[in-house]
Amino acid sequence: MGFKKTSDVIAVSARVVETVANTFTQHEIGLQLDALNNEIFVVLAVDMALSPPDALAGTDTETIAQLSTTSQTDISGYENSNIITRTERVIQSGTFTDFGAVFEHMAGESPQATLDYIQIVATPDLYLSMKGQNNANAKACAVRIWGYRAKADASTYAALVQSEVLSS
Numbered sequence: 001m002g003f004k005k006t007s008d009v010i011a012v013s014a015r016v017v018e019t020v021a022n023t024f025t026q027h028e029i030g031l032q033l034d035a036l037n038n039e040i041f042v043v044l045a046v047d048m049a050l051s052p053p054d055a056l057a058g059t060d061t062e063t064i065a066q067l068s069t070t071s072q073t074d075i076s077g078y079e080n081s082n083i084i085t086r087t088e089r090v091i092q093s094g095t096f097t098d099f100g101a102v103f104e105h106m107a108g109e110s111p112q113a114t115l116d117y118i119q120i121v122a123t124p125d126l127y128l129s130m131k132g133q134n135n136a137n138a139k140a141c142a143v144r145i146w147g148y149r150a151k152a153d154a155s156t157y158a159a160l161v162q163s164e165v166l167s168s
Contacts, residue, residue: 002155023138063131068083072127084118
């Protein structure tokens with residue numbers, strides 16, 4: 001792939017809070033990439049901190065968050081190639097009066113150092129989204145993204161932008 005690193009590793013942090021409990025909410029994270037110079041952001045690692053769902057006896061609750069390269073209209077999954085990472089927390093207690101069992105799926109951490117990078121972002125923004133289900137209170141998610149800026153050659157940049165935009 002044709003790109004050259006132009007910065008040291010930087011960390012980008014953001015937070016999204018549901019506007020109302022159990023409502024899809026999205027926060028735009030501006031990377032301020034220079035499209036005229038084919039600037040890209042190479043994602044090395046991501047860490048997400050997601051609020052736990054409310055523990056309500058007799059009610060299944062969950063919180064889900066995702067980080068994507070394009071704007072989304074709802075929570076999706078890894079089948080969407082623009083999803084960089086996704087995490088969810090669930091309390092299943094629909095038939096229990098003692099709050100049931102807590103389950104957590106944390107794909108919010110990045111793969112180990114066996115990969116050179118986990119995603120290349122060519123469009124100027126990232127999007128942190130979240131949504132709860134059956135919670136009494138609004139939930140939040142914070143994210144920290146480590147990566148570096150790079151300059152792509154023209155054909156690589158065009159292919160990356162096209163891939164992101166067409167697969168959204």
